[in-house]
Amino acid sequence: MKAYNEALLKNEWVQALAQDWARKNFISPDKEKAIEQAYSPLPYRPNWFIWIGLFLFTLLGLSAATIIFLPVIDTQFAELFLGPLYGLGVFFFLNFLIKDRRLHFSGIDNAMIYAIAASFAPVVLQITESNYTAPWLVGLSYLPLLLFLTYYYGEPFIATGTFLTALYVVATLAMETAWGKLLLPFIVMIYAGVVWYFVRRFMKKEESFYWQTPLEWVHITTLIVFYAAGNYFVVREGNTALNDLPGPSPEVALAVLFWFLTFAVPLLYLYASIRWTSLTFLILGSIALVASLVTLHHYYPFVSGDLATALLGLAGILTAVWLMRYLKEAKKGFLYEPEENSEWATLAGSIVATEIGHSATNTPQGPKFGGGDFGGAGSGEGY
Amino acid sequence: MNKNVLLDELEGKDLLDSERRVLIEEYEKHKPVLLFVFLRTLLYASISACIGGLGVLIYQNIDTIGHSVLIGLIALATAGCFYYVFKNGAVYRPEKVEQSAPYFDVVLLLGCLLFLALEGYIQYQYEVFGTSYGLAVIIPAALFFFLAYRYDHQGVLSLAITALASWVGLSATPSKLMVENDFSDPEVIRNAVIFGAAMLVGSWFLKKQKIKPHFTYTYILLSGTLYLSACLGGMFNQNRWQFVFGLLLAPGCWYLYKNALEEKSLIFLLLSTIFAYIGLTYLLFNNLFDGMMEFLASFYMLASAAAVVWFFLTYKKILGKK
Numbered sequence: 155m156k157a158y159n160e161a162l163l164k165n166e167w168v169q170a171l172a173q174d175w176a177r178k179n180f181i182s183p184d185k186e187k188a189i190e191q192a193y194s195p196l197p198y199r200p201n202w203f204i205w206i207g208l209f210l211f212t213l214l215g216l217s218a219a220t221i222i223f224l225p226v227i228d229t230q231f232a233e234l235f236l237g238p239l240y241g242l243g244v245f246f247f248l249n250f251l252i253k254d255r256r257l258h259f260s261g262i263d264n265a266m267i268y269a270i271a272a273s274f275a276p277v278v279l280q281i282t283e284s285n286y287t288a289p290w291l292v293g294l295s296y297l298p299l300l301l302f303l304t305y306y307y308g309e310p311f312i313a314t315g316t317f318l319t320a321l322y323v324v325a326t327l328a329m330e331t332a333w334g335k336l337l338l339p340f341i342v343m344i345y346a347g348v349v350w351y352f353v354r355r356f357m358k359k360e361e362s363f364y365w366q367t368p369l370e371w372v373h374i375t376t377l378i379v380f381y382a383a384g385n386y387f388v389v390r391e392g393n394t395a396l397n398d399l400p401g402p403s404p405e406v407a408l409a410v411l412f413w414f415l416t417f418a419v420p421l422l423y424l425y426a427s428i429r430w431t432s433l434t435f436l437i438l439g440s441i442a443l444v445a446s447l448v449t450l451h452h453y454y455p456f457v458s459g460d461l462a463t464a465l466l467g468l469a470g471i472l473t474a475v476w477l478m479r480y481l482k483e484a485k486k487g488f489l490y491e492p493e494e495n496s497e498w499a500t501l502a503g504s505i506v507a508t509e510i511g512h513s514a515t516n517t518p519q520g521p522k523f524g525g526g527d528f529g530g531a532g533s534g535e536g537y
Numbered sequence: 538m539n540k541n542v543l544l545d546e547l548e549g550k551d552l553l554d555s556e557r558r559v560l561i562e563e564y565e566k567h568k569p570v571l572l573f574v575f576l577r578t579l580l581y582a583s584i585s586a587c588i589g590g591l592g593v594l595i596y597q598n599i600d601t602i603g604h605s606v607l608i609g610l611i612a613l614a615t616a617g618c619f620y621y622v623f624k625n626g627a628v629y630r631p632e633k634v635e636q637s638a639p640y641f642d643v644v645l646l647l648g649c650l651l652f653l654a655l656e657g658y659i660q661y662q663y664e665v666f667g668t669s670y671g672l673a674v675i676i677p678a679a680l681f682f683f684l685a686y687r688y689d690h691q692g693v694l695s696l697a698i699t700a701l702a703s704w705v706g707l708s709a710t711p712s713k714l715m716v717e718n719d720f721s722d723p724e725v726i727r728n729a730v731i732f733g734a735a736m737l738v739g740s741w742f743l744k745k746q747k748i749k750p751h752f753t754y755t756y757i758l759l760s761g762t763l764y765l766s767a768c769l770g771g772m773f774n775q776n777r778w779q780f781v782f783g784l785l786l787a788p789g790c791w792y793l794y795k796n797a798l799e800e801k802s803l804i805f806l807l808l809s810t811i812f813a814y815i816g817l818t819y820l821l822f823n824n825l826f827d828g829m830m831e832f833l834a835s836f837y838m839l840a841s842a843a844a845v846v847w848f849f850l851t852y853k854k855i856l857g858k859k
Contacts, residue, residue, distance in 0.1 A: 178564065180564060212842070215842030217838075221839065436572075464586070467590060470579055470586065471587060481576075493574065500755075504755050
């Protein structure tokens with residue numbers, strides 16, 4: 155059972171492909187029209203800015219709608235059942251809207267799905283808290299609802315939340331024992347790796363079509379978690395925080411292994427990006443590599459931070475320019491070619507220019523030797 | 538879903554002949570991943586990291602390098618950028634012009650940023666402009682307006698607008714809009730309203746004259762939001778004048794709304810709706826609902842939110858636009 159009509163989603167996919175083929179002159183405009191006619195109607199999916207507006211005002215409306223509960227808010231009954239009742243109401247109303255207006259991730263339905271997920275939180279918290287106060291139990295009792303919502307709606311944010319909630323359950327459960335605490339990085343890595351493996355396998359199957367977007371989101375999240383769990387900085391500082399050790403953080407066991415992971419994982423991602431021609435891996439690998447270099451610099455500042463930033467920037471410039479030249483013609487499935495001008499590009503261009511200009515004009519007025527508004531070592535994360 | 542399965546399906550439905558199908562199958566199999574956005578982002582981020590790091594390094598080692606050497610270097614780099622731009626720029630035309638020289642837009646933007654840094658440095662070190670700060674700001678503003686129009690660069694236009702805004706003591710930088718403009722100060726609000734209105738009217742006039750009509754987008758994005766924020770600021774902080782600011786807000790929202798449809802840039806539709814909604818709701822709550830039942834107010838929130846959602850869903854139909 156799925157909330158959205160899968161045929162509509164398929165129509166959307168086919169029409170997008172047909173448009174691309176027509177643009178590349180593989181099919182004539184007439185054929186494109188014919189395909190469009192054969193594969194209609196489409197689900198309603200607005201422009202991004204309209205999406206934001208719909209989302210915000212739906213949230214506003216949903217909060218205002220709670221006013222009908224005002225007369226009974228102070229009763230015992232209300233504390234337990236109002237949330238779920240409201241959630242159920244939203245659930246049925248949403249399903250009606252999806253059918254009636256053919257919504258699909260239009261901002262309206264996203265907001266309503268989040269509202270459903272949130273409306274059950276108080277009752278779950280209350281039940282678990284009155285019986286047993288283990289953090290993993292709270293997460294665990296929330297999981298069925300999240301799994302159901304993920305399955306039923308295939309909403310990407312909820313899917314990612316489900317993955318992270320399960321991660322929370324695994325991690326808090328592990329921390330109940332001394333061994334689990336010690337092996338926590340590996341447990342998290344194994345969890346992320348296993349989920350990644352199954353997500354990737356499922357994505358290749360026909361049946362995964364309905365969940366394409368959430369699968370992509372979870373795919374990205376598993377990779378981020380996998381890298382972060384093995385990162386030396388995360389392990390060392392996490393170890394200090396979890397054991398309430400006084401700062402500065404002490405060296406961890408198996409430090410060499412974690413240093414190895416810190417650099418091996420980004421390189422692995424970059425290798426995977428070439429192997430599978432994957433932009434996701436390329437972006438994640440690049441960001442992870444920069445994060446790893448920042449980690450290295452954090453513990454072994456062999457050069458000053460500013461010199462390191464400048465050198466990193468220089469390396470980035472050289473890499474970018476070299477790749478722009480190298481990929482003028484498609485190589486290994488990658489190509490550097492101007493894409494269609496989108497409104498986002500103009501918007502980003504205008505905003506970025508003023509932001510950089512702002513810091514450029516500010517520098518001289520600041521303290522004489524402490525300037526540099528461009529944001530020192532951290533700016534590398536802006537990739 | 539497997540694309541080959543779809544191609545079979547299309548062929549079966551006579552929507553695709555077998556010849557084309559083979560071509561498309563081949564194309565889909567070898568379709569390259571486009572790295573344009575990725576590499577551009579990498580380049581911009583690296584440039585700002587590099588310049589940022591170098592900037593601090595220079596500040597720290599100023600005693601060994603010497604001011605005049607440094608100023609000379611920056612001036613040289615600035616001149617180099619502008620030389621490249623002047624030499625390679627395409628001829629001026631009032632419509633949108635695509636520059637063909639490689640990295641043209643990056644070099645132009647870099648030259649402008651270096652110019653800003655250079656000017657600031659000279660002023661800081663030698664105080665060439667003395668206390669006439671206005672002059673120090675209006676020079677880059679004028680230069681950037683010229684360069685933006687001459688070489689068709691919306692990023693440089695944004696710099697020009699922000700420079701001009703700071704000339705009247707305002708910050709038009711989006712992230713600093715609410716932080717650096719003190720909207721409780723009546724003078725700031727007055728300046729922002731006049732400045733914003735002047736820029737919007739100017740952009741409307743230039744668009745009418747068909748001089749770089751696509752620049753309207755940048756004008757509205759920067760000065761439109763400044764104008765509308767100032768109207769709301771005035772409404773919140775100057776109780777006596779709240780209806781006047783409401784009256785000023787309305788044409789601003791209308792102008793954004795009108796352009797959203799003409800430019801097909803729906804961010805203006807979103808902005809104008811949000812600003813209008815906040816203004817209207819504030820006026821209603823501050824005057825009508827004051828002291829009245831909470832219930833009525835909540836009912837208003839529910840009904841108005843539903844109305845806005847309905848508006849977003851049907852704006853195309855209302856305006857008869859596809």
